[in-house]
Amino acid sequence: MQQRLSARYASLDGNALRQGVEAAYTWLKTNHKVVNNLNVFPVPDGDTGTNMMLTMQAAWEEIQAHEEGSLGTIAKAVAHGALMGARGNSGVILSQLWRGFARAIDDKDEIGVDGVVEALAEARDTAYKGVVRPVEGTILTVSKDVSQAASDALTAGVTSTLELLERVVDAAEASVANTPELLPILKQAGVVDSGGMGLFFILEGMLRSAYGLPLDQTEQATHPLPSLDFESAQDSVEPGQDWEVIVDFRPNSEMDVSDFYQHLEAMGTSIQVGEWDGLYRMHIHVPDDTQYVPIDYIRGLGTISKVAIENLMEQVEHEVGSSDGIEIHTENAVPGSVAVVAVAPGPGLARVFTSLGAAAVIEGGQTMNPSTKQILSAIDRLASEDILILPNNKNIFMAANQAAELTVKHVEVVPARSVPQGVSAMLRLDRENDLETNLGQMSDALGDSRTGEITVATRSVELDGVNAEEGQVIGLLEGELVVCGNELGPMLLALLETADVEQAELVTLYHGKDLSPQEANALADLVRERWPELEVELVDGGQPHYWFILSIE
Amino acid sequence: MTAGQATNLGTISISPRAIATIACQAATQSYGVVGMAAKNLINGLANALAADPTHGVVVRSERDRIEIDIYIVVEYGTRIATVAHSVANAVKYQVERAIGMSVASVDVHVQDLRISDTD
Numbered sequence: 001m002q003q004r005l006s007a008r009y010a011s012l013d014g015n016a017l018r019q020g021v022e023a024a025y026t027w028l029k030t031n032h033k034v035v036n037n038l039n040v041f042p043v044p045d046g047d048t049g050t051n052m053m054l055t056m057q058a059a060w061e062e063i064q065a066h067e068e069g070s071l072g073t074i075a076k077a078v079a080h081g082a083l084m085g086a087r088g089n090s091g092v093i094l095s096q097l098w099r100g101f102a103r104a105i106d107d108k109d110e111i112g113v114d115g116v117v118e119a120l121a122e123a124r125d126t127a128y129k130g131v132v133r134p135v136e137g138t139i140l141t142v143s144k145d146v147s148q149a150a151s152d153a154l155t156a157g158v159t160s161t162l163e164l165l166e167r168v169v170d171a172a173e174a175s176v177a178n179t180p181e182l183l184p185i186l187k188q189a190g191v192v193d194s195g196g197m198g199l200f201f202i203l204e205g206m207l208r209s210a211y212g213l214p215l216d217q218t219e220q221a222t223h224p225l226p227s228l229d230f231e232s233a234q235d236s237v238e239p240g241q242d243w244e245v246i247v248d249f250r251p252n253s254e255m256d257v258s259d260f261y262q263h264l265e266a267m268g269t270s271i272q273v274g275e276w277d278g279l280y281r282m283h284i285h286v287p288d289d290t291q292y293v294p295i296d297y298i299r300g301l302g303t304i305s306k307v308a309i310e311n312l313m314e315q316v317e318h319e320v321g322s323s324d325g326i327e328i329h330t331e332n333a334v335p336g337s338v339a340v341v342a343v344a345p346g347p348g349l350a351r352v353f354t355s356l357g358a359a360a361v362i363e364g365g366q367t368m369n370p371s372t373k374q375i376l377s378a379i380d381r382l383a384s385e386d387i388l389i390l391p392n393n394k395n396i397f398m399a400a401n402q403a404a405e406l407t408v409k410h411v412e413v414v415p416a417r418s419v420p421q422g423v424s425a426m427l428r429l430d431r432e433n434d435l436e437t438n439l440g441q442m443s444d445a446l447g448d449s450r451t452g453e454i455t456v457a458t459r460s461v462e463l464d465g466v467n468a469e470e471g472q473v474i475g476l477l478e479g480e481l482v483v484c485g486n487e488l489g490p491m492l493l494a495l496l497e498t499a500d501v502e503q504a505e506l507v508t509l510y511h512g513k514d515l516s517p518q519e520a521n522a523l524a525d526l527v528r529e530r531w532p533e534l535e536v537e538l539v540d541g542g543q544p545h546y547w548f549i550l551s552i553e
Numbered sequence: 554m555t556a557g558q559a560t561n562l563g564t565i566s567i568s569p570r571a572i573a574t575i576a577c578q579a580a581t582q583s584y585g586v587v588g589m590a591a592k593n594l595i596n597g598l599a600n601a602l603a604a605d606p607t608h609g610v611v612v613r614s615e616r617d618r619i620e621i622d623i624y625i626v627v628e629y630g631t632r633i634a635t636v637a638h639s640v641a642n643a644v645k646y647q648v649e650r651a652i653g654m655s656v657a658s659v660d661v662h663v664q665d666l667r668i669s670d671t672d
Contacts, residue, residue: 086632089584089639099630129669130628132581132588408649 009162009210013110014074016161018063020206021078025056026215027205028198035201038194048194051088055095056202058085072107079103090195093127093139097199100126113164117154120147120168137183139195145175146203162210169207172200243291244310247282251302255280260301267294279305337431338438339384342422343370343392343400346542349419349510349549356426359384369395375403379411386435387411388442392422394479410435414442417479418451419510419541420551452477452495452550457484473547488547489526496527499552507534508551510541515548523548556614556654567652569614573607576621576659579647580610585636588626590664609664618657621648625661629668637661 028035028049035049062081063074079102082095104122105111111119124147127140134140149171153164179193180186186193208215245268257273260282264271268286280302284294291309298304339359344350350361360378364370379387387409391400394417404411412435416422425442433441453476457468461481468474468484475483475495483494501507507527511520517540524538541549557566580586589609609624623644627636641659648656 083630083632086635088635092631092635092639093584096628096631126630126669130587130631131584132586135582406653408646408653408655 009160011110011112012071012116012161014069014071017071017074017078018069019209021056021060021063021074023209023215024202024205025053025060027208028053028056028201030216031201032198035194035198038191038197048088048090048198051091052094052195052198052202054087055082055085055091058082059098061085070107070109071111072102072105072109075102075105090139090198093130093195094199094202096127096130097123097143100124113154113159113161116161116164117147117150120150123147135183137179137181137186138193139199141179141182142172142175142193142196142199145171146199165203165207165210169200169203172196172203176200242288242311243286244308245282245284245286245291245294246306246308247295247298247304248279248306249282249298249302249304250279253302255301263297264294267297337384338386338388338429338433338435339382340388340390340426340429341375341378341382342390342426343375343396344422345393345419345546346510346513346544348540348542350542352423352510352539352541353390353426356423357429357431358390358426359387364393364396369393370399372399372402372406375399376406379403379407379409385409388429388435388438389413390416390422390425390442392416392419412436412439414439414446416442416446418453419543419549420449420451420508421446423508423551424448424553448553450478450499450552452499452548452552453546454488454492454495454548454550455546489523492523492548493526493530495550496531496552501531501534501552504552505535506537506551506553508537508539508553510539510543510549510551512541512543512546512548514544556617556619556652558654567654569612570607572612572614572619572621572648572652573610575648575651576610576612576623576644577607579643580623580625580640583636583640583643585627585631585633586625586640587628587667588665590624590626590662592622592624617654619648619654620657621645621659623659623661624664626665626667627663629666633663633666637663 032049032053035052036047038048059078059081062077062084063069066073066077069077075098079095079098082091082098086092086095100123101119103126104119105115108115120143124140124143127143128134131140146168149167150164153167158164158167176192176196176199179196180191183193205215260273261271264273264282264284267290268284271282271284273280273282282294282298286294295304295307340353340357341360341362342350342353342358343362343364344353345364347363350363353361359382362370362374362378364374375389379389389400389404389411391397391413397413397415400413404413414422414425416425424445427448428438428441428445430438430441455474455476457470457472457474460470461468463481466474466481466484468481472484472486473488473491474481475491475498477495477499482498483491485491485494496507509520509524509527511517511523515523520538520540524536527534528536543549556569556572557564577589581589591609592611611622611624613620613622621644623640625637625640627633638661641661644659645656
């Protein structure tokens, strides 16, 4: 048996190469979305995985025409097909790798390990020649490391092409994992190089086919593990969930990923699963007192290597403590669809916008306007290209417009002048639609609600026929001063009275951080008693200075 | 004519030469591009002597409209259309990212091919 195996893998012939190419293409096709997810540059045709897959597809189609052929014929056909089908940067580089590989083989019928080593070196050289200044940390680096591993294997006395391939795949994997160390932009984006990853899948596909492993297995784990590094996975704060649990484990048997997802979905939200070389990482947010449930569940599946549990409530409190225009990033941004950046003046309101689907929330408002830079950095950090900004305050319009002009992304500002308008607009967000349609719909929705505010007069003023003394409670309707007095309760009622609230259906009261939930509830009860027909909703907005922001619909 | 933006403090103007330098960097880092070519022979001689960082790039800007022409040498054996396409994308992306203004057009002219070795 051993002898037969070693005889079978003593050399590479046309048939073996054909099988290898077919396997590489199939495996890349299975995993191209994983590669696509690694894109850093938002260029229009930048889907590296798709580009490389189509390039390999052209190569594979080309060899269909050569049913039987010598190694040289097949290699030339692959190179020709890859060249003709090359798409995108990574596709061109891939075609150059094949071109060099084929040139080294020339018209030989078969080659041994030394021949493969030579061909890999030629592939590397050809690829490197195609650019004035080769950038390291890319597919070029991976091809270099692969070639080096092959030549080391030859020196170490490897005589089986299978063993050579095993070593090459290991080297490719290590090289891909190392790319962020060489290319800072990858590290910033928290990804590994996509082209290198594509090359790894090509080589791994060949190895899987040699082992007889399936090639069409769809992996639901679309995030490769390096992009979910432990520390940055912990960053995402999602208010409303109490505990974040991250578990690294190695399953005892083949994982049924969809079954795994189903179990997790019953436990919590924000589920992410990553896979890397048989090691899985699970990320989940769960309610209080159930933080050990996912760990117990996973203990039944395999060997746990690392566990991290973090109290998200504490994180939220901490971030609110340092509240100076901080951003809460959530996971609502999907590349290719519209994402919303909302400005919210308090943590409670931030939570409201998050729950309505905002991809990023910047804290800021009346007295703490976020800078253009803060808005810009929120825009730049989102995975989406089409972004809408909800300033939710007229003082922020200018910064929002400026940010929209300064970015290369497609950004529009929905002119929401208040939090209630922003909420009305959010309710019309339809991420299936394009940016313009959403902009139109959301702008139309601004009139759906009227805005009231209850705050304190910071100086004595006579405005709109109302005389307010410094320190008095004042009520504003749509930005105009309408009532003033000494007590909060009567002013709340007076403001609603002025707003003809009996015509309305729903009043949402966002209470500020200066009111305790009990106080706020007592005040809301006053409104409920006065207008029993009206639906009154109380939300902890957490905004400073304003006791209440009211949305009247 | 420089490209520019008005701010509330004054104006920011970016010279075509500055834009050309960014475009040149982006192009030479694109895969398949093995050199920049001169638009004509006389420029080529002058540039060969001076190692100009904007060699092979012509930038025109009129108010907010920036147009870039880029003259490249491509490696023989690569798919020229694809290389040119990715150069156009890379140049547009890098210039827009650096100066924060949109680029109206990038025209890529493949002036020559370099044959490294025979197949």
